[in-house]
Amino acid sequence: MSATLILHPGKERSLIKRHPWIFDTSLARLVGQARLGDTVTVCDTHGKPLAKAAYSPHSKIRARVWSFDPDVPIDHAFFKRRVAEAVRRRAALPELATQQGLRLIHAESDGLPGVIADRYGDTVVVQLTSAGADKWRDAIIAGLIQATGCARLFERSDSELRALEGLEPATGWRFGAAPEGEIVIEEHGVKMAVDIVAGHKTGFYLDQRANRRLLAELSHGKRVLNCFCYTGGFSLQALAGGATRVLSIDSSQPALERAVANLALNPGLDASRAVWRCANVFEELRQLKAAGETFDLIVLDPPKFAPSAAHIGRASRAYKDVNLLGFKLLAPGGLMMTYSCSGGIGVELFQKIVAGAALDAGRTARIVKRLQGAADHPIDLAFPEGEYLKGLLLQVD
The missing domain is CATH 3.30.750.80 (RNA methyltransferase domain (HRMD) like)
Structure with a gap:
């Protein structure tokens, strides 16, 4: 018989709304014994079963729900x-x-x-x-x-x-x-090698698939700047879309070498239009501004600046800084695709940060489209934390 987690009074509300996380502060006691990963029955303060969940004694998320039907066997x-x-x-x-x-x-x-x-x-x-x-x-x-x-x-x-x-x-x-x-996939007509052993995540950022396609549609005849380019997903789609020049910046030399190799997988793309630069993005953007460079289309897709709620303040400053620099480098009438993949930075906060950056840069920006993860990255309505990737397509005066 599985152990039972008894909740504090009122803490069953999130479960009733089908949110799958049960935090340590919600638990009154554990009845019986449960080891790491064991399935437990979650009950309200009166002992009424509400769900079956996986027990995690070391985590602040003390249990994660497998089923909201407590009678379903977890096997x-x-x-x-x-x-x-x-x-x-x-x-x-x-x-x-x-x-x-x-x-x-x-x-x-x-x-x-x-x-x-x-x-x-x-x-x-x-x-x-x-x-x-x-x-x-x-x-x-x-x-x-x-x-x-x-x-x-x-x-x-x-x-x-x-x-x-x-x-x-x-x-x-x-x-x-x-x-x-090597494992090679084709996405919207562009071939990309995937390093499943040592690459980021599982080898590739699949969540940006639809946004890369949108970038290709917007790139014809434009000077494109791709920041935090990793292995060149956005960069190659910009070239495929007809960009006249694509400057791609990343701090990882191995990632840039993989990007150059990915470009070589696509002989139909004009490699002479691609410039790859290994540098700190923040420092490089300041140097580009000092040199008087401008771009018609800018992609800002930084890594996760806020891995947890404790980092929100520092992350907010970093997001504002990179967006401020982006606005300063964008030609009048230009487009900017800006993203956050930090779960701790919500949609409203991210828009507020970008709006503040536009104000400080003296630019007027309009949201043309809200951007999110691709369709194979669904978001459960009861689990808003699943919307970690959020973005804005902006048109800037």
Whole structure:
């Protein structure tokens, strides 16, 4: 019989609204014994069962809900069913049907907290970041193999989030053999190599797929500046869209070398229009301003400045600084695509920060389009924290 978590009075409200996180401050007591990742029954203060959840004694998020039906068995069949449902949901969306790079499972938004799974061609990469997901590794992997028919599966459970759960990193091939050559996908007509072993996240930023396509549509005849370019996803789409010049900046020389190699995978793109620069983005933008450079289209896609709520103040200053520099480099009538992937920076706060940067730069900017993650990165209505990526397409006077 599973252990039981008893909530403090009133703390059942979030569960009733189907929010999957139960914080340590919500718990009155644990009845019985539960180890790391064990399934527990969550009850209100009167002992009424509300949900089944994974227990994590080392984390402030003390439990993550598997099912809001406390009578549902949490077993191998449960995970295979959840995985299959997530894969089917994406297959039902026409815009995702032909994608070679695709997110298959998006954690809480697919009812599987701590589980990320991406597909690159016939290769699946899984990342397990919570104690519960780690506990059910075998069932999740079996479900992915069955639902996708993949040739191989690699585990990339090396996120720093695992340390907060009391977990060690876990990586390696779990099914099939490593491919003989590099893994290459095609996105909107552009080929990109994916480093699933050492690249960021699971090897590629799939969440920006639709936004890269939008950039290609906007780039014809424009001078484009791509900041924090990583392996060149936005840069190559700008070239494919007909940009006259694309300056790409990143502080990682290996990432830039991968970007140059990605460009070489696409002989139809004019490499003479691409400039790659290894530098601190903030410092380089100041130097570009001092040199009198301007651009018609600027992409600001920085890394996560606020990994938690404790970093919001510092992150807000960094977002304002980079956007201020962007506004100063943008030609009149230009376009700016600016993003935040920090979960602690909400949509309203991000817009407020960018508005402050525009004011300080003396520019008038209008929101043409709000930007978010691609369709394979859904957001559960009861879990707004899932909307980590937010962006604005601005037209600036």
